[in-house]
Amino acid sequence: AAGKMEFQIDLKSDVLSGLSVRISAHNGKIRAVFQGSDRDVLKMIEEQEDALKSALGLRGLTLEDLKIEARG
Numbered sequence: 001a002a003g004k005m006e007f008q009i010d011l012k013s014d015v016l017s018g019l020s021v022r023i024s025a026h027n028g029k030i031r032a033v034f035q036g037s038d039r040d041v042l043k044m045i046e047e048q049e050d051a052l053k054s055a056l057g058l059r060g061l062t063l064e065d066l067k068i069e070a071r072g
Contacts, residue, residue: 005024005025005026006022006023006024006025007022007023007024008020008021008022008023009021009022009023016036016038016041017036017037017038017041018036018037018038019034019035019036019038019041019045020034020035020036021033021034021035022035025061028060028061028062029061029062029063029064030056030061030062030063030064031064031065031066031067032052032063032065032066032067033067033068033069034066034067034068034069035068035069035070035071036070036071037070037071037072039070042068042069042070045068046068049063049066052066
């Protein structure tokens, strides 16, 4: 759709335990969904939410929504 972009990255199992990241952007606002089965990796991502918001903010983007989902 015009002005909206989305992509997904699926990491190999030996990179952050196979974490999957889906990012969408619309009008400078970012939505990110991190999915994985390793709860330690998911916790690490969650603990870095403020750093991610800050890094995106320095580039003129806003992290509007961050979801972290565990896969069974």
